[in-house]
Amino acid sequence: MADSPQRIDRPLSPHLQIYRPLFTMVMSIVHRITGVGLYFGTVILVWWLLAAAASPSAFESFRSVAGSPIGLIVLFGYTWALLHHALGGVRHFIWDFIHGFGPQERVFLAKASLAASVALTVILWVVGLAVKG
Numbered sequence: 001m002a003d004s005p006q007r008i009d010r011p012l013s014p015h016l017q018i019y020r021p022l023f024t025m026v027m028s029i030v031h032r033i034t035g036v037g038l039y040f041g042t043v044i045l046v047w048w049l050l051a052a053a054a055s056p057s058a059f060e061s062f063r064s065v066a067g068s069p070i071g072l073i074v075l076f077g078y079t080w081a082l083l084h085h086a087l088g089g090v091r092h093f094i095w096d097f098i099h100g101f102g103p104q105e106r107v108f109l110a111k112a113s114l115a116a117s118v119a120l121t122v123i124l125w126v127v128g129l130a131v132k133g
Contacts, residue, residue, distance in 0.1 A: 027110040031088040034081040041078040079124060084117035 019025070044066075051062035065071050091109045094100045100109050 024106050024110045027088070027114065031085060034085040034088070037078070037081040038085055041074075041081065044074070044078060076121070076125060080117060080121040083120050083124075084113065087113040087117050 048062055048066070051058040066075060091100070091113050094109065100106060
């Protein structure tokens, strides 16, 4: 179809330059990112299990990498991602029962899942390091 001499100006679709990032929007994006992180973090879990099953030297290799400062940061991040994603799943489970859809409830659930994931991660690591000695 040829261009008509009269062009109709229509509004563009909304995009990220128009939207103001809301806390719930950011938490939704973080939920997806943690899901992807868990996908790749599962490789660490498989490596740990294979090393434990293979030999003491293979397990020691895993421990040396996982016990390094960068390894501990990765494991800490994996722990947080796991807990954050799980609590995001609880938030979605609550929504499945048609609860928590009000503006205040949505923000509360998002803030609670973030705060709880950080708190549970720190508690888990403090207890784990205390038990390890």
